[in-house]
Amino acid sequence: MAHDSHTTDDDLTVIVVTGAGPITREVIADLDAGSCHVIAADSGLDHARRAGLDPDLLVGDLDSVSARGRRWAERNCTIDPYPADKDATDTRLALRRAAELVPDRIVLVTGIGDRLDHTLGALGALRDPALIDVPHLEVRWGCQRIRVLRGPDRTTIHPPEGTTLSLVPLTDDCTGVHLTGTQWPLDGVTIPALSDLGVSNIVTGAVDVSLSTGTLCIFTEVPT
Numbered sequence: 001m002a003h004d005s006h007t008t009d010d011d012l013t014v015i016v017v018t019g020a021g022p023i024t025r026e027v028i029a030d031l032d033a034g035s036c037h038v039i040a041a042d043s044g045l046d047h048a049r050r051a052g053l054d055p056d057l058l059v060g061d062l063d064s065v066s067a068r069g070r071r072w073a074e075r076n077c078t079i080d081p082y083p084a085d086k087d088a089t090d091t092r093l094a095l096r097r098a099a100e101l102v103p104d105r106i107v108l109v110t111g112i113g114d115r116l117d118h119t120l121g122a123l124g125a126l127r128d129p130a131l132i133d134v135p136h137l138e139v140r141w142g143c144q145r146i147r148v149l150r151g152p153d154r155t156t157i158h159p160p161e162g163t164t165l166s167l168v169p170l171t172d173d174c175t176g177v178h179l180t181g182t183q184w185p186l187d188g189v190t191i192p193a194l195s196d197l198g199v200s201n202i203v204t205g206a207v208d209v210s211l212s213t214g215t216l217c218i219f220t221e222v223p224t
Contacts, residue, residue, distance in 0.1 A: 012037060013105040014098040015053065018091045019043035019064050020118060021111025023051045027140050028109060037101060041094040045069045047111060059097055060090030089118070092125035099128075105136040112142045127170050127215050147218040151176070154210030159203045159220040166219040167191060167198030167209070176212025181205045191216075 013036045017023065033053055040048050042060035046069045049055075058065065058073045061084040065073070073079050082093060091108070098106050110122065123139075126148050131137055139146035149155055151174065159165060165182055167174075171193050179186040183202040191197050191214075209218055 012103040014103045017044035017048040018110040041090040059094045091122045096130045099130040108139045149216045151211040151213040165201045170215045172214045174214030178210045181207035
């Protein structure tokens with residue numbers, strides 16, 4: 001396990017790779033993988049290794065990781081197996097293990113899968129109480145980036161001008177939402193859970209987002 005020495009580092013980044021679909025090297029190109037702790041959720045191990053990441057930990061019921069990947073894991077990383085009869089997805093379990101490392105940042109990396117229920121479940125896992133104290137929580141979902149913001153909080157991001165930005169509350173209404181740096185700013189509005197009110201805005205400059213209560217996903221896109 002190459003990164004065990006980082007488990008108490010305040011600047012630790014933990015990369016969690018799911019089994020939804022293949023990921024590309026470009027998605028993680030800006031991450032210093034050598035200084036990160038990498039956790040794979042089941043067949044996320046196969047996707048991680050194809051993208052050049054060697055997981056430190058494999059988590060899940062291990063029903064979808066390849067036999068070759070399982071053999072690699074048995075020789076090279078810690079395996080934390082769970083029974084198939086469980087009440088949490090492999091993604092949620094991996095995120096919880098990531099939070100146990102007390103990182104400054106968790107980056108959930110996933111390809112585009114073909115199961116909408118798994119997608120919604122993964123997004124719902126971002127609200128797990130175990131993640132509340134993680135300062136920076138983000139998702140890389142194909143060509144999209146998602147920053148998770150819990151109120152009261154604010155952030156400034158710098159997506160490319162002309163690209164699309166969306167604000168989507170996960171399950172709770174988000175109150176006191178302010179947004180600048182977009183074609184259609186917002187000033188203290190309430191966005192209902194899973195509403196389309198904040199969908200498909202256009203970036204015009206540095207984007208500042210703040211909210212008073214709720215859990216807000218900020219979706220941006222990376223031009224291909």
